Amino acid sequence: MSTLGVVNGVLWSVQVFLALFFLAASVPKILGRGIERWTGFSDLPRAEVVFIGVMELFGAIGLVLPMATGILPWLTPLAALGLAVNVLMAAGFHVRADERLEALETGLWASIAVMIAIGRWDLLASHYIRPMLLVAALGVFVPSAIINVVVLLRRPARSEADWA
Numbered sequence: 001m002s003t004l005g006v007v008n009g010v011l012w013s014v015q016v017f018l019a020l021f022f023l024a025a026s027v028p029k030i031l032g033r034g035i036e037r038w039t040g041f042s043d044l045p046r047a048e049v050v051f052i053g054v055m056e057l058f059g060a061i062g063l064v065l066p067m068a069t070g071i072l073p074w075l076t077p078l079a080a081l082g083l084a085v086n087v088l089m090a091a092g093f094h095v096r097a098d099e100r101l102e103a104l105e106t107g108l109w110a111s112i113a114v115m116i117a118i119g120r121w122d123l124l125a126s127h128y129i130r131p132m133l134l135v136a137a138l139g140v141f142v143p144s145a146i147i148n149v150v151v152l153l154r155r156p157a158r159s160e161a162d163w164a
Contacts, residue, residue: 006135007119007134007135010134010135010138010139011116011119011120011138014112014115014116014138014142015063015064015067015076015080015116016063016064017142017145018060018063018080018083018109018112018113018116019060019061019063019064020060021060021109021145022056022057022059022060022063022083023056023057023060025053025056026053026054026056026057026060027053028053029041029049029050029052029053029056030050030053030054030057032046032049032050035049052086055082055086056083056086058079059079059080059082059083059086060083061079062075062076062078062079062080062082063076063079063080063083063116064076066079067120073120076116076120077116077117077118077120077121078117080113080114080116080117080120081113081114081117083109083110083113084109084110084111084113084114084117085110087106087107087109087110087113088106088107088110090106091103091106091107091110094106108141108144108145109145111141112138112141112142112145115134115137115138115141118134119134
């Protein structure tokens, strides 16, 4: 298997993983249940929370569907960048709440999304970035993200008293 074949396989795996993560993150925001696990959403109007959830849902779909169908595949790296911007803005909520670890976690998700965008644009083919460097970086960040999900699922939900 060629180097670009390996990179393509890794990128597809990470795209699906990230799409599933953002799909799972969007559902509580859209439905309004289980949202207490995330910082700052109690301060936002319900319409804004739903908007964020819908954008995450569209981003998750955009990570996979355009490239899988071959219809407007250039939307995939744009979806990845949009999700990166989204989670970087979420890091602002964590920084404001003095939650440094959570801010670092959201930065991790942003870095994975940016790597997908880099990998899916023609930057690899034009030799600006070495393909195996991207695979190595994803090999570090994706296991970290999986550990992140496990920690998030085991973390007890905060009560209103914890926020005060």
